[in-house]
Amino acid sequence: MIAKTCIKELKELMRDGRIRTAFLIVIVLLGVAIWISARQYQSINEQYQSAKTTERSVWDDQGEKNPHSAAHYGTYAFKPKYPLSLLDQGVDKYAGSSIFLEAHKRNEAQFSVAADQTGLARFGDLTPDFILLFIIPLFIILLGYNSFTKEREMGTLTLLKSLGVPSWKWALGKWLALFFPILAITALLFLLAGILLSNLQDFGVFNWTSLLMMFVVYIGYYVAFINIVLFISLKVKKSGIALVLSLSIWILACLVAPKAASNIAEAKHPYPTRQEFAANVLKDKQEGLDGHDPWSKESKLLEQKVLAEYGVDSIHKLPFNFDGYRMQKGEEHEAEVYLKHYNYLKEQFSEQSKVYKGLAMISPYLPTRFMSMAIAQTDYNTHWDFADAAETYRIATQKFLNDNFAQNSTYGEWSYRADADFWKQLPVFEYDPPELKTILAQNSSNLWILAIWLAISFSLLLLTTKNI
Amino acid sequence: MLRYNFIYELRLLLRSRWIQLLSLLLLLLFGFSVFNGMGKVEKRRDDIAAARKEVSASDQAMLKLLDSVERGLDVSVSPWTIPSSPMAVANYYPRVAAMDPQPMAFASTGQADLFTHYVKPTASGDDFSLNFTEMTSPVQLLFGSFDLAFVIVYLLPLLIIAFTYNILSSEKESGSLRLLASQPISIQKWVFHKLILRFFWLSLLVTVSLLLVFFIMGIDPLHWNAVFSLLGLTLCYMLFWFALAFLVNLLSNSSAKNAVSLLGLWVVFVLLVPSVLNQLGNTLYPMPPRTLMINEMRLQKAEATKQQDKILDNYLRDHPEYAINDSTQSRSFWHGYMASQKLVKEALAPIVGSYEEQLSKQQDWTRKMQWISPAIIAQESLNSLAGTSTQDYEAYRKQVVQFAELWRAHFMPFLFNNTLFTTNDHDALPQFQYQPLQQNGGIQAMSILLLMALVLLGLGFAMQSAPRQKGILSDQ
Numbered sequence: 001m002i003a004k005t006c007i008k009e010l011k012e013l014m015r016d017g018r019i020r021t022a023f024l025i026v027i028v029l030l031g032v033a034i035w036i037s038a039r040q041y042q043s044i045n046e047q048y049q050s051a052k053t054t055e056r057s058v059w060d061d062q063g064e065k066n067p068h069s070a071a072h073y074g075t076y077a078f079k080p081k082y083p084l085s086l087l088d089q090g091v092d093k094y095a096g097s098s099i100f101l102e103a104h105k106r107n108e109a110q111f112s113v114a115a116d117q118t119g120l121a122r123f124g125d126l127t128p129d130f131i132l133l134f135i136i137p138l139f140i141i142l143l144g145y146n147s148f149t150k151e152r153e154m155g156t157l158t159l160l161k162s163l164g165v166p167s168w169k170w171a172l173g174k175w176l177a178l179f180f181p182i183l184a185i186t187a188l189l190f191l192l193a194g195i196l197l198s199n200l201q202d203f204g205v206f207n208w209t210s211l212l213m214m215f216v217v218y219i220g221y222y223v224a225f226i227n228i229v230l231f232i233s234l235k236v237k238k239s240g241i242a243l244v245l246s247l248s249i250w251i252l253a254c255l256v257a258p259k260a261a262s263n264i265a266e267a268k269h270p271y272p273t274r275q276e277f278a279a280n281v282l283k284d285k286q287e288g289l290d291g292h293d294p295w296s297k298e299s300k301l302l303e304q305k306v307l308a309e310y311g312v313d314s315i316h317k318l319p320f321n322f323d324g325y326r327m328q329k330g331e332e333h334e335a336e337v338y339l340k341h342y343n344y345l346k347e348q349f350s351e352q353s354k355v356y357k358g359l360a361m362i363s364p365y366l367p368t369r370f371m372s373m374a375i376a377q378t379d380y381n382t383h384w385d386f387a388d389a390a391e392t393y394r395i396a397t398q399k400f401l402n403d404n405f406a407q408n409s410t411y412g413e414w415s416y417r418a419d420a421d422f423w424k425q426l427p428v429f430e431y432d433p434p435e436l437k438t439i440l441a442q443n444s445s446n447l448w449i450l451a452i453w454l455a456i457s458f459s460l461l462l463l464t465t466k467n468i
Numbered sequence: 469m470l471r472y473n474f475i476y477e478l479r480l481l482l483r484s485r486w487i488q489l490l491s492l493l494l495l496l497l498f499g500f501s502v503f504n505g506m507g508k509v510e511k512r513r514d515d516i517a518a519a520r521k522e523v524s525a526s527d528q529a530m531l532k533l534l535d536s537v538e539r540g541l542d543v544s545v546s547p548w549t550i551p552s553s554p555m556a557v558a559n560y561y562p563r564v565a566a567m568d569p570q571p572m573a574f575a576s577t578g579q580a581d582l583f584t585h586y587v588k589p590t591a592s593g594d595d596f597s598l599n600f601t602e603m604t605s606p607v608q609l610l611f612g613s614f615d616l617a618f619v620i621v622y623l624l625p626l627l628i629i630a631f632t633y634n635i636l637s638s639e640k641e642s643g644s645l646r647l648l649a650s651q652p653i654s655i656q657k658w659v660f661h662k663l664i665l666r667f668f669w670l671s672l673l674v675t676v677s678l679l680l681v682f683f684i685m686g687i688d689p690l691h692w693n694a695v696f697s698l699l700g701l702t703l704c705y706m707l708f709w710f711a712l713a714f715l716v717n718l719l720s721n722s723s724a725k726n727a728v729s730l731l732g733l734w735v736v737f738v739l740l741v742p743s744v745l746n747q748l749g750n751t752l753y754p755m756p757p758r759t760l761m762i763n764e765m766r767l768q769k770a771e772a773t774k775q776q777d778k779i780l781d782n783y784l785r786d787h788p789e790y791a792i793n794d795s796t797q798s799r800s801f802w803h804g805y806m807a808s809q810k811l812v813k814e815a816l817a818p819i820v821g822s823y824e825e826q827l828s829k830q831q832d833w834t835r836k837m838q839w840i841s842p843a844i845i846a847q848e849s850l851n852s853l854a855g856t857s858t859q860d861y862e863a864y865r866k867q868v869v870q871f872a873e874l875w876r877a878h879f880m881p882f883l884f885n886n887t888l889f890t891t892n893d894h895d896a897l898p899q900f901q902y903q904p905l906q907q908n909g910g911i912q913a914m915s916i917l918l919l920m921a922l923v924l925l926g927l928g929f930a931m932q933s934a935p936r937q938k939g940i941l942s943d944q
Contacts, residue, residue: 018728019526036747044757051759058766063774073770076762094582094606098762104623108599111758112607114582114824115601118830119851119858122579122612123742130743138735142728240723244630247731255622258802263504266608274603275585279522293546327826349605356607380607414555 001165005173011145024140030189033127035127037086038196044081051078060424064417068327074102077390077429082377083197084205086216088129090378099387101394104331106338109387128189132218133369134254136182137225141246144178144229146239153239171465182222190215210436214375220450221368227457234464248256257363265352271345284337291330302329316411324406331398346384357445364453367446374443377433381442389431400426471616481669494677497623501616502681505574512585516566519586523564530561534891552883554889555802558591565589565871565900567864570855575698576617578856589872591879600865617850620702621736621843625709629730631670632713634723635662639646641723656929660718667710671703697853697910704917705846712926718928731796741841745834753829768815772808783807790884802883831858842917849913849921855904863905871900
């Protein structure tokens with residue numbers, strides 16, 4: 001009976017012209033979206049490679065120079081694009097992709113793509129995640145809104161009941177008839193993406209497990225939607241009303257909840273403005289040691305401490321250049337200040353995340369969105385991770401340069417120049433994004449929320465099927 | 469007939485509680501969105517005010533320091549920040565270049581969450597190091613904001629669809645269509661009457677609830693022109709969706725089919741067309757990668773640093789007045805820096821210009837293609853009404869860059885004549901005043917939307933005369 005109902009439903013769906021058209025549109029859109037994303041992915045990766053090598057050669061070829069001048073001259077860290085961004089672009093468009101690494105200052109990632117686009121960009125992009133998150137749930141509604149109401153409207157419900165088959169059996173058949181087409185489209189898309197990605201040159205960290213995990217998340221999202229749509233179709237008497245109700249749920253879950261959540265999160269836990277942030281950092285910096293200022297109180301204190309430590313009476317007698325040493329100490333103080341202020345930002349965001357998770361109770365879209373971005377390594381956490389890695393590298397670079405200055409020159413010798421070959425000794429900036437295991441552990445709460453959605457929607461459906 | 473229709477329609481709507489439900493929903497949506505928008509505008513105002521206050525406080529400190537220096541007293545600040553040096557003022561005492569919110573800024577977030585509303589250009593930074601993006605969580609940017617424009621552009625059409633999808637089909641489904649057909653009025657006309665009446669009621673509800681929300685939230689002083697533009701735009705946009713519903717109602721006669729078709733159209737106009745157009749715009753006029761600009765800028769700067777002495781010599785040759793007026797002829801780091809900065813800027817002008825050029829090409833493309841989707845027209849005009857469109861922020865950026873130029877130029881004579889900055893020079897410091905873009909009140913947008921609606925209505929009536937194979941009363 002389950003199989004028969006399923007086949008009959010599928011046949012009926014196939015006969016419907018609207019559904020055939022919609023199916024075709026979804027497939028075409030997906031194809032176009034993947035094609036566009038693959039092209040973008042490739043060109044961005046090429047840009048990344050060339051920017052990285054050019055920047056490194058700029059650094060290597062700076063010639064004889066004082067190490068601290070080189071520190072001010074600085075270098076750039078570029079954020080690579082990860083393979084699964086092909087499926088979910090996440091926040092990549094809104095987060096910058098290059099960080100300037102210089103002395104005394106932690107800079108934020110600059111040049112987000114969105115800032116270089118017109119207002120149209122805010123409507124969204126035709127990317128696979130747009131289709132996966134918005135259009136396929138709509139498609140589910142289109143397929144399933146009248147699954148049960150049509151039986152009522154055509155009067156076949158009585159017939160069905162008179163068959164003596166337990167109602168859950170043909171209800172399951174209907175459920176499967178809705179599930180299979182969705183599973184097929186999604187599987188097709190993911191398979192296509194997987195094949196495309198494994199054929200791309202230097203696909204780096206791409207692995208099929210992440211892709212599979214992402215697939216599972218989306219299937220969970222769709223199952224939740226299928227359950228809701230069928231539940232409404234069971235409860236309501238008229239197809240039109242079932243449709244309008246299902247759509248209201250879609251609007252609420254996919255459009256209203258995320259926007260409302262973002263407003264509430266911002267109102268409750270706002271970020272400082274860029275200028276405020278800079279002013280706060282400056283204030284804290286001034287309270288500590290400034291590496292450039294030998295006359296300040298902190299400099300004098302440091303001087304006394306170091307003199308006592310080495311048992312000499314003048315900084316000229318120290319075995320290293322005190323200028324370089326002070327510069328490094330100042331750098332360490334500044335790094336601490338930045339750490340404090342960036343941790344504050346992170347705290348604000350983790351508070352905001354709680355708001356998002358709270359509203360996930362009315363929207364399965366939210367946990368799916370966050371999970372999908374996280375697995376694709378295009379979420380905010382990955383961005384933080386990259387920015388932190390760049391900062392660690394910046395601090396190490398400063399130490400590398402200041403140490404050279406301190407070791408190879410004497411106090412007051414600002415005319416010291418490091419060899420032209422010296423710059424090549426600086427290790428290259430390498431960044432490894434978090435692995436799938438870490439990502440899943442970080443986002444376990446989102447997975448739980450999604451699981452709760454599944455559990456509740458399934459039990460609702462089961463309970464209603466019992467007393468049709 | 470219109471009179472009867474009017475009375476019965478009103479009774480029907482009241483009895484089915486549509487009017488009550490819609491009023492509540494509209495009040496809720498408008499209220500929440502305007503509340504959000506007002507919160508953002510208020511924060512923006514406070515931030516700017518705080519920045520201005522900070523500058524005036526630091527100016528007071530500067531004047532005090534200057535006073536001490538002029539009287540020959542010792543000061544306890546780092547030597548390079550003492551404001552008697554003009555470059556110290558130019559770098560450590562910047563002005564606030566702020567973009568004050570427009571009266572309707574609460575209506576649409578537009579690009580306001582992406583870009584910053586005040587910067588403090590200094591002499592040492594260059595124009596492209598001025599970061600105009602705001603410090604926001606990118607998740608917020610991704611989700612967007614629940615603002616009035618969102619309610620109008622995205623949600624109102626959905627309410628209209630729910631309100632109109634079954635006007636004719638419900639009559640058929642309940643069997644009263646045959647009765648109706650016996651009346652001396654054509655079906656088209658009857659549907660038109662019903663729709664116009666529903667449009668009238670919804671317009672009334674929208675207007676009243678919007679004004680009520682504005683009144684309660686205390687949008688004050690009411691900028692009537694802007695409010696009327698907002699209402700006019702909203703009503704024209706609504707009329708478009710009603711006209712679309714009219715056409716769909718006439719074309720097919722099953723409620724569910726109508727709902728699906730109307731929603732399909734909503735998805736196309738509101739979600740698909742904008743993203744496809746954006747994608748096409750980016751493909752046709754691609755932005756050169758910013759990494760390219762970074763590389764180029766680095767190379768130019770490295771080159772300039774190497775030849776700093778030569779550049780300074782050339783600069784002084786071009787500006788003989790500095791050589792004549794300055795008796796000391798002493799040259800510091802800043803002399804070379806400022807001279808070479810100018811050169812770097814000129815060398816990078818073409819590449820920086822190419823971004824602006826591509827952006828304006830993309831904007832032209834959007835403007836040309838926006839008639840494909842009324843949602844784009846509505847959103848863009850609401851943005852420009854609120855002063856939060858891409859163009860507004862572009863104008864602001866340009867004005868700031870100009871101001872930064874002015875700021876630097878102001879200190880050049882001080883620097884190259886080696887004159888000190890004194891208390892008297894404080895009042896002459898350049899100030900920034902943002903000049904908002906001229907608004908056309910969205911007249912053009914309204915006329916395009918009206919024209920679209922009229923075309924759709926005309927199409928509906930034209931079908932009346934066309935011979936139809938299947939009568940509206942036939943069963944299938």
